[in-house]
Structures are given as C-alpha cells and as structure tokens.
Amino acid sequence: KTLTEILRRVLELKIAGWDIEVIAVDDASTDKTPEILAQYNSRITVYRHEKNQGKGASVEGGLRIATGNFLVIQDADLEYNPKEIPDMLKSVSDKKSIVYGSRNLHHEKREGFYVQRLGTWVTTKLINILYGAHFTDVWTCYKVFPAESKHLYSGKRFEGDIIFMLRTLRAGYKISEVPISHNPRSVESGKKIRYRDGIQALWLI
DSSP, rough: HHHHHHHHHHOOOOOTTTTEEEEEEEEOOOHHHHHHTTTTTTSSSSESSSSOHHHHHHHHHHHHHHHOEEEEESSSSSSSOGHHHHHHHTTSSSEEEEEEEEEEEEEEEEEOHHHHHHHHHHHHHHHHHHHOOOOSOOOOOOEEEEEGGHHHGOSSHHHHHHEEEEEEEEOOOEEEEEEEEOOOOOTTTTTOHHHHHHHHHHHOO
C-alpha cells in the first residue's frame, strides 16, 4: 500500500554532487508489488526473490548489486522520511565513516510502542557498555555507510542491523548519529519485528 508513495519520495530526491541509484528488492511478494515495480523499470533496478527470505536477506541481496560509493537502507513503508537522507550525508567525513539516523535524538518526543522502545533501550545500553560506545538507537533502519563495508551486513530477519553495527565497530569504522523523525506503524498495519528478534540480538551481542 505504501510502495508507490515511498518510491515517489525517494525518486524526488536531488542531492548536489551525488548520482542516485535506487534498488527495489521484492521478497517474493504475492500482492501487486511486482506490477507496481514494473512501472518504474527505467528508473530503478528491481531484484526479486522467488522465495520469501526475510528483511535481512533482502537487504543483503540489494547490497550485492549496489554500485554506489555510499549506501542507504530505506524500508518500503513510510516510517522513515527520505527528505532526511541529505542531512545524514552531510555528516559523512570519509570512507571509514558511517552515519546512523537516531529516532531518539529528534526534537519531537516519541510516544507509545513502549515494549519496542524498551527493547531498543536495553539493546543499545548493552552495546554501549560492551563496546565503549554512546549510541542512542541501534535498531534504526536508516544508516549511510561506505560500499567497502557492505559485506559486513548479514542475517535473515532483523538481526542484520545488529550484526552490521557490531562488525563495523570491531573493524574500526567511525559511527556517528544524527536525529531523524519517525512515523511508526503497528503490527496490524504490517510491523514484523517481534520480541524474539530482541532476544536473538542480545544473544548475538
């Protein structure tokens, strides 16, 4: 339901000094997603799984064929606003620089979703303690990172984000955060992350 709108927002982006490549990963959708993506075949690259594999596997597939110097992960829902991508790029300093968009640094206080936010807080706190870091939001989707680090992303579901952060920290990448807005969706509207993903993340950390 949100695919046409998110593609419109992404394709409207104009960033001075940057060429933008858009890759859409279709994780074996059984709805009208393939038909919608086919309408953009001259403006985007479509990568499709014949069997559903999960978010992490979808991100991995997209990263493998991406050709850009820096990469951004964009979920297909409307939780994250592409207009904030240029602000994240401004904080990129060199090819060892990674920028995370933090939902907890935004001037508008987050409301509701208390269990999910508690899980984010616990996971973030544990990484900060074990790695001597000062993050505020390790579960965020939004991140800008150099192509040379994309092989460090792996996972089938949502653990890929945590694995990527831990591996890049251990590899010596400089990770900073900038504030981003967030428009969360409910389980009823398609939110797929569950408490078991949080338990798995704690084990991985």
